[in-house]
Amino acid sequence: MAVSITAASTENGHTVSSKKELSEMSIAIERLHVMLHQEYTIYSNFTNYLTKEDTSCVTPGISFTERSMDIDRVLRQKTCEWIFDVVDFFGYSREAAMLAAYYLDRFASLSFTKGMPLSRRSFQLASIASLLIATKIDGGSPTTDKGYKKLTISTLVGLGRGQHSFEEIQQMEIKILRVLWWKVNPPTMAQFISHLMLLFPSQKNIGTSSQRTDLIVFEMAKYLSELAVCVSELAIEHKPSEIAFASLIIAIDSANTSSIPQDFLTAFKVDAANILNIHADSKEIHEISAIFKMICPKIAEQNTYLPQATQRDVRPHHHCIQNTYLPQATQRDVRPHHHCIQITDNASGNRQISPTCISGE
Numbered sequence: 136m137a138v139s140i141t142a143a144s145t146e147n148g149h150t151v152s153s154k155k156e157l158s159e160m161s162i163a164i165e166r167l168h169v170m171l172h173q174e175y176t177i178y179s180n181f182t183n184y185l186t187k188e189d190t191s192c193v194t195p196g197i198s199f200t201e202r203s204m205d206i207d208r209v210l211r212q213k214t215c216e217w218i219f220d221v222v223d224f225f226g227y228s229r230e231a232a233m234l235a236a237y238y239l240d241r242f243a244s245l246s247f248t249k250g251m252p253l254s255r256r257s258f259q260l261a262s263i264a265s266l267l268i269a270t271k272i273d274g275g276s277p278t279t280d281k282g283y284k285k286l287t288i289s290t291l292v293g294l295g296r297g298q299h300s301f302e303e304i305q306q307m308e309i310k311i312l313r314v315l316w317w318k319v320n321p322p323t324m325a326q327f328i329s330h331l332m333l334l335f336p337s338q339k340n341i342g343t344s345s346q347r348t349d350l351i352v353f354e355m356a357k358y359l360s361e362l363a364v365c366v367s368e369l370a371i372e373h374k375p376s377e378i379a380f381a382s383l384i385i386a387i388d389s390a391n392t393s394s395i396p397q398d399f400l401t402a403f404k405v406d407a408a409n410i411l412n413i414h415a416d417s418k419e420i421h422e423i424s425a426i427f428k429m430i431c432p433k434i435a436e437q438n439t440y441l442p443q444a445t446q447r448d449v450r451p452h453h454h455c456i457q458n459t460y461l462p463q464a465t466q467r468d469v470r471p472h473h474h475c476i477q478i479t480d481n482a483s484g485n486r487q488i489s490p491t492c493i494s495g496e
Contacts, residue, residue, distance in 0.1 A: 242311045363427075
């Protein structure tokens with residue numbers, strides 16, 4: 136699908152993008168098209184295994200209540216928070232957390248559709264194995280100069296408080312890879328955002344102030360995409376491209392973009408929608424935006440819910456997600472960052488970490 140780069144045209148006789156930038160944009164568009172093809176084919180949507188009302192996939196003779204009813208969105212959210220915590224603690228890329236959540240969801244969904252829904256314990260074991268796979272695929276090398284250690288199966292045995300043995304984790308890792316047919320490189324929300332941002336108007340070319348509006352929009356959108364990982368209504372029921380698009384639109388509308396002419400921003404939104412084959416007014420985009428505004432009401436206040444714009448390590452914080460989004464009986468602090476791991480010093484003075492979420496406590 137050929138897409139004209141509206142935001143990279145000329146304005147009043149002034150070129151707003153160099154040949155090099157136009158080339159980068161073209162490459163980004165081609166990659167986005169490939170990612171979309173993967174999203175609609177190899178990594179298409181999967182069944183929401185958290186839907187309690189649907190019992191059609193349960194094998195006769197197996198109690199649906201015993202096998203799947205306790206894997207609800209609260210347990211999934213707590214598990215995703217735990218995954219983010221471990222990734223952060225060990226210094227891996229946050230992309231690894233997104234991948235781990237995807238592996239877990241797809242594995243649980245495929246198991247559910249085959250009439251073999253996971254038990255609570257199997258779900259926890261699968262989350263550990265999914266994290267292990269993700270750190271191997273796209274975790275990057277932990278920053279050793281900051282004291283981070285490599286995540287190993289032995290370490291994960293300790294993180295699970297001994298509930299899962301070395302052999303169980305190893306066997307589950309192999310099982311997940313086989314069930315997923317070794318398709319472990321899905322296009323993620325973060326990847327869509329990063330590629331779309333290559334089309335964002337460059338302020339150095341349009342003669343505006345030195346304020347890095349593009350950086351603010353990028354960090355806001357990534358922030359929202361990380362929140363989406365922990366919310367099943369987003370991560371399971373909507374495509375990564377849709378969530379990425381909605382995140383960018385909300386980020387643009389929430390950030391102070393006065394330094395960029397409005398026609399450039401409009402052109403960017405049109406280009407992004409055309410490339411992703413998305414209608415900005417579609418039901419899906421409205422649903423995603425509504426959920427974001429429900430879990431993070433402060434997005435309506437420009438720049439009030441982010442740290443300093445120059446801070447690169449922006450991650451979901453407790454003051455964003457609102458407890459009102461959860462059922463009244465399960466309201467809790469829902470920070471997807473550093474509240475699910477307890478850090479202590481053992482007798483030899485070494486740091487130990489133990490999960491307070493994954494065990495369901």
